[in-house]
Amino acid sequence: MSGNMNLTLKIWRQKNANAVGGFETFNVKNISLDSSFLEMLDILNEELELKGVEPVAFEHDCREGICGACSLVINGRPHGPLDKITTCQLHMRHFKDGDIIWIEPWRAKAFPVIKDLIVDRTSFDKIIQAGGFVSVDTGGVPDANAILISKESIETATDAAACIGCGACVAACKNASAMLFVSAKVSQFAVLPQGQPERYLRVEAMVKRMDELGFGSCTNTYACEAECPKGISIRNIARMNRDYFMSKIKSENVEM
Amino acid sequence: MGWFFRALNSSIGKKFVMAITGVCLLLFLIIHLVNNLTLFGGPELFNNVVKNLETIKPLVRVIEVILALIFVFHITNAIRLWIENKKARPVNYKINGSSKNSDIFSRTMFVSGSIIFIFLVIHLRTLWVAFNFGHPKAVTHEYFDILVEAFSSPIYTGLYLVALILLGYHLYHGFQSAFQTFGWNNKKFFPLIKKLGLIYTVIMIIGFASIPIYFFFFYGGNV
Amino acid sequence: MIKLDSKIPPGQIQEKWTNHKFNMKLVNPANKRKYDIIVVGTGLAGASAAASLAELGYNVTVLTYHDSPRRAHSIAAQGGVNAAKNYPNDGDSIYRLFYDTLKGGDYRSREANVYRLAEVSNNIIDQCVAQGVPFAREYGGHLDNRSFGGALVSRTFYSRSITGQQLLLGAYSALSRQVGLGKIKMFTRREMLEVVVVDGTARGVVARNLVTGEIENYSAHAVCLATGGYSRVFYLSTNAMYCNATAAWRAHKKGAVFANPCFTQIHPTCLPLHGDQQSKLTLMSESLRNDGRVWVPLKPGDKRKPKDIPERERDYILERKYPTYGNLAPRDISSRAAKEACDEGKGVGDTGQAVYLDFADSIKRLGKKVIDERYGNLFEMYELITAENPWEVPMRIYPAPHYTMGGIWVDYNLMSSIPGLFVLGEANFSDHGANRLGASALMQGLADGYFVIPYTIGDYLAGTKFGTVKNDNPEFKKEVDNINDLTKKLLSIKGKRTTDDIHRQLGRIMWNKVGMARNEKGLKDAIKEIRDLREEFWQNVNVPGSGEDLNISLEKAGRVADFLELGELMAVDGLDRNESCGGHFREEYQYEDGEAKRNDKKYAYVSAWEYKKAGDWKLIKESLNFEFLKPTVRSYK
Structure with a gap:
């Protein structure tokens, strides 16, 4: 397919974390229908650079939907109008000549804007640091086949582990809740034998950290699941809720 | 007990409180509806039922207090969550795309809940207060007539029906949402739970709506 | 003038690493916390090294230019990771993995390094499984294996087509655990711009804080670079947009010699260019060539639709040139054949920079169901990007740069020609020779990080007298x-x-x-x-x-x-x-x-280039001695 189109972009610009931001309007011309959305922004940025204007800062890296860096709310939807893809996998053929496209950063207290469309997602790392791991040092582990895992468990774990940590769930949730992200990691380990010794400690520690970081709580709108580029299921949230209650009943840890 | 209150105050704990109080209220609605349906048995049956309840007044009072507490927990927790959740997103999106990723029932829980709350106050004022605190017809155990009187008002009847529609929104989401919060969501049973929620909601709404409609059209305000 | 010593331990190939581990000096556990180590990069090599070193007790500082360590481009690897477990009982062994890797690299790598890689490969799988990496399993609960190019055994462990992601998240979780424990100080959005060399040894780095623009100083007793490869020199590659050579290159200019820079790998099955606005290329699994036939129109400049070109006017280039291997010819040969066809003007698509990969015959022969089971998700991915339905029209593919075997020269201990500067993973040159086999990059990154550097860095630290160097040093x-x-x-x-x-x-x-x-x-x-x-x-x-x-x-x-x-x-x-x-x-x-x-x-040597000034290098040759495997012609015919 070929052809090209002209578009009007309304892009959020913000000099830095403390500055007041606002929308700026840009026109881009001659965009190939085969270009990706980010390539369209590249073209805009090159034009700006040539004029000596600072380009629009946006996050991106692998451009094949796996690194989780790209993060735009396009016309009100995280990663744009299509389901189960990231922004970098969105192509311009899904827009029409003359369209006005609104581009905003992820919006959440726990994801403050750093510049333009780039937000700080280190809160996700902090949640993982609180317990998103199996406590095992390098070396001194049993043979890989000594741990038997059913195909069903491994499929469930892999579904959850496919999370790319992009934050679209938080961006989509009307409460900016991180439950889908956190539950995906909790679930991965909850269904695997390796995760059992720390199962309850993990969920307690991760939920505690999540709450401290200023994410909202889940009100089961399931917008997260609908916008997740990897289709992470809300069943993971249910599993995390379950494990959280069980931790309160079963574990004798009164510190959490 | 520090751990206990910390757990209740966690994001998941607060949701748990919403869900458990919500489920209690779902059950209460069933009893309430069964009670209401005796209206179709005519004035005599209904008046007798209410009169009999009078004989176990202390027990009724205790249940009423518990029910009131459940409501209070449900509502205060909801307000708290609403405020906290607003704070979690200090800057809103210019374009709101939520209609593309979630249903209206789930997104309007606070609005539907607020209107139901307003209705609840009016509802208590017109009926519960009248039944309990010295309405002349209550003194003579002619409770049925109080309803006839109340539903003779097109405004009250209209408000009642509007509130019921919003209650439907609230129940439909609340039913399955409670199960999700408790963690009872798996591939096999959750679709069933969603269907049950829909059936429950439809029965409740038709059941409750039948009464004002019946009174308004068949009694038309004439005792 | 720099003299290179590869420090390969003596002895039989099977004993070299074992003996070397015993002969290396150790740091007293109580003293480890007195040593600071900087790790630059958080891909498989960097994250695994940082976590393992912190577990041992060293103070580790980690820098990455990403917003999170989890974004490193190791995450994009699809296929799998090799190991000589021989779980399928099909004749695999450490020696065979060693042989395949050395041969695959066309005998331009060190025997000792490659053998060690094969030796520790099994530990990698054990380690990853213990971390909760969800490798594919059989119904009985045991690990599943798949086969991969360049080998006649099934030794590749995988997790769907997201193996790299799962391994990286495993290493990232180990890293995160140490951050949580306070043993690792994590600095994100920092781009390393210089290695600081004091009295001839690497004692820190200078990095730009990408948010504030501030130039920050980090001092240490040793520095590990795990900053990946340089395929982005080609502009269009399968590497991520941020991938760059800056850290390695600045180290090179400080005195770290650069080995075999011309050894780059071009992968044959990538999605083609769509035009001038293209920013990068996307890899499609090589497995597609099992059932797809590569062809171009016989006549240059033939712009007809593929279905309008009759059989006799098609040139099935690989089947014609390599009748034995056909469409499964090795990567370099397939890539070159496609390029030649396009150079002759036979390329297809709007840009003329693509060849067809046609499934029509296979669909006819095997049925749609079989093809869908094998490649369904790849077909979907193709359609998402190109808006063409590969069930109806042949796919268009083109080769793209995706891995660089060359890199900073390191000795057997992974130390560069600057003492105290260690280089891990794709950033070094060590194990793949002139060509890397599939599923070996993940293996090497993790081998370096989990199982080599924790030993060799201790030897360096214990054997070196350090003066005090703080980050206010001139x-x-x-x-x-x-x-x-x-x-x-x-x-x-x-x-x-x-x-x-x-x-x-x-x-x-x-x-x-x-x-x-x-x-x-x-x-x-x-x-x-x-x-x-x-x-x-x-x-x-x-x-x-x-x-x-x-x-x-x-x-x-x-x-x-x-x-x-x-x-x-x-x-x-x-x-x-x-x-x-x-x-x-x-x-x-x-x-x-x-x-x-x-x-x-004449050329059985590693070309190590010493930087003099821009555009001026001196060649140092490290000759390659093959004691155990004699080089033969690498024929896949």
Whole structure:
């Protein structure tokens, strides 16, 4: 397919974390229908650079939907109008000549804007640091086949582990809740034998950290699941809720 | 007990409180509806039922207090969550795309809940207060007539029906949402739970709506 | 003058690593916390190294230019990770993995390194499983294996088509655990710009805080670079947009010699260019060539739709040239065949830079259901990107650069020619020779990080007397000044071309002349063109903004400036190596059938280049001795 189109972009610009931001309007011309959305922004940025204007800062890296860096709310939807893809996998053929496209950063207290469309997602790392791991040092582990895992468990774990940590769930949730992200990691380990010794400690520690970081709580709108580029299921949230209650009943840890 | 209150105050704990109080209220609605349906048995049956309840007044009072507490927990927790959740997103999106990723029932829980709350106050004022605190017809155990009187008002009847529609929104989401919060969501049973929620909601709404409609059209305000 | 000592331990190949581990000095557990180590990069090698070193008790500082360690490009690896477990009972062994890897690399790597890689491969799988990495399983609960190119056994462990992601998240979780425990200090959005060398040893790095623009000093007793490869020198590659050579290149300019820069791998099955607006290329699994047939129109410039071109007017290039292997010919050969066809004007699609990969025959023969089971998700991915339905029209594919075997020269201990500077993963040159086999990159990154560096760095630390170096040392000040000068210079040019524009031009030079097929004239031209372009860059680039905040233009410009030097070295190295081996194909050196003609007499050495000044390098040769496996002609016919 070929052809090209002209578009009007309304892009959020913000000099830095403390500055007041606002929308700026840009026109881009001659965009190939085969270009990706980010390539369209590249073209805009090159034009700006040539004029000596600072380009629009946006996050991106692998451009094949796996690194989780790209993060735009396009016309009100995280990663744009299509389901189960990231922004970098969105192509311009899904827009029409003359369209006005609104581009905003992820919006959440726990994801403050750093510049333009780039937000700080280190809160996700902090949640993982609180317990998103199996406590095992390098070396001194049993043979890989000594741990038997059913195909069903491994499929469930892999579904959850496919999370790319992009934050679209938080961006989509009307409460900016991180439950889908956190539950995906909790679930991965909850269904695997390796995760059992720390199962309850993990969920307690991760939920505690999540709450401290200023994410909202889940009100089961399931917008997260609908916008997740990897289709992470809300069943993971249910599993995390379950494990959280069980931790309160079963574990004798009164510190959490 | 520090751990206990910390757990209740966690994001998941607060949701748990919403869900458990919500489920209690779902059950209460069933009893309430069964009670209401005796209206179709005519004035005599209904008046007798209410009169009999009078004989176990202390027990009724205790249940009423518990029910009131459940409501209070449900509502205060909801307000708290609403405020906290607003704070979690200090800057809103210019374009709101939520209609593309979630249903209206789930997104309007606070609005539907607020209107139901307003209705609840009016509802208590017109009926519960009248039944309990010295309405002349209550003194003579002619409770049925109080309803006839109340539903003779097109405004009250209209408000009642509007509130019921919003209650439907609230129940439909609340039913399955409670199960999700408790963690009872798996591939096999959750679709069933969603269907049950829909059936429950439809029965409740038709059941409750039948009464004002019946009174308004068949009694038309004439005792 | 730098003298290179590979420090390969003596003895039988099977005993080298074991003996070496015993002979290395150890750091007393109580003293480990007195040593500071910097790890730059958080891909498989960096994250696994940082976690393992912190577990041992060292104080570790980690830098990454990403917003999170989890974004490193290791995450994009699809296929799997090799190990000599021999779970399928099909005759695999450490020795066979060693043999396959050395042969796959066309005998241009060190035997001892490759053997060690094969030896620790099994530990990697054990480690990852213990971390909760969800490798595919059989119904009985045991691990599943798949087969991969260049091997006759099934030794590849995988997790759907997201193995790299799962392994990286495993290493990332180990890293995160140590961050949580306070043993690792994590600095994100920091780009390392210089290695600080004090009294001849690496004692820290200088990095730019990408958010505030501040240049920050980090001192340590040793520095590990795990900063990946340099395929982005081609502009279009399967590497991520941020991938760059800056950390490695600046270390090179500080004295770390650079080995085998011309050894790059071009992967045959990538999605083609759609036009000038293309920013990067996407890899499609090589497995597609099992059932797809590669063809181009017989007549150059034939613009008919593929279905309108009758059989007799099609050229099934691989089947014609390599009747035995057909469409499953090795990567380098397939890639070259596609390029040649396009050069002859037979390329298809709007840009003429693609060949068909046609499934029509397989669909007819096996049925839609079978093909869907095998490649359904790949077909979907293809359609998502190209908006063409591969069930109806043949796929279009084209080769793309995706891995660089060359890198910073390291000895057996992974230490570069700067004492105290260790280099891990794709950033070093060590294990893949002139060509890397599939599923071996993940293996090497994790081997270096989990199982090699924890031992070898201890040996270095225990055996070195350290003076006190804090981050206010004058050497730091000097580096900071240099960087600030460079920033000022870039911002002040205010020319007429964008960084990307110049980068694209560099990419075209590299692709056409230092790409899949090279020749003397082309390489010489390339050197001249790159020099001219470098000149132009420093006079005519436009970098807006300031150095005092987040400036994506400045970041890019610094990286491209380094590519403009590295590109030249790649051509210089290619010109020196008058033979064809692995990914380095010199058109002058081929057999009549187009096979690469290696010259073991003259070129069985590692080309290590010492930096003198821009455009001037000195070649140091580390000869390769094959004691255990004698090099043979690498024929896949």
